[in-house]
Amino acid sequence: MTERGFKQMMAEANAVIDTISVVDAMKLIDDKTVSFIDVREKHEREAAHIPGSYHAARGFLELIAAKDGPMHQEVFASGNHLILYCGTGGRSALSAKTLLDMGIRNVSSMAGGFAAWKELNE
Template sequence: MAARRLKELMAEANGMVEIIAAEDAVKALGDAGVLFVDVREKHERDGGYIAGSIHAPRGFLEMITDVDGPMHNADLVCGKTLILYCGSGGRSALAGKTLADMGITDVRYMAGGLGAWKDAGATLKTG
């Protein structure tokens, strides 16, 4: 099997996962049919996160998503629209593809990540 480059993987993810602008994601905050998912590492989340979001680091996503996985979190298979976010959008795009590959298709990733979230005038929760 030929090695695949990040550019290829990102193009594939972008073709499979819907993108949501930060401004639209801000409007979706508080919507009962939407769940925000932070795919960053714990040390990044400790610096601030979107209120009401759950933490599902990309490195553990398969184990958290799989119903037979050792770290399964039923929140990811809750029937809600998932809006994934990270620092800049790249990891959340790849995480969205992983979820799509695992059969979870109502997924979006936030373009520009938390930088765009803050630029849209939204705040982060800390603590």
């Protein structure tokens, strides 16, 4: 098996996922058919997060997203458009690819992550 590096994994993810701009994501914040998913670590979320977002740290994503997962959150089975975000966009892109691989389809990664969101809200 050939080793895959970070750049290759990001390229593979970006080739198949949907990416949404922060500006377009902000327009959907009050849409009840959209759910924001924070894939950052607990300490990052505790510092600040998008109001109303769900937390599913990347390290627990499969356990939380899978219907038969021990930490399952119903938001992943809701049919809502899931907008994933992280610090700057890398982890959310990889997480979106993971969800697609799991069969969860209506998923986007927010470009620029929480850093871009925060910048537009300052």
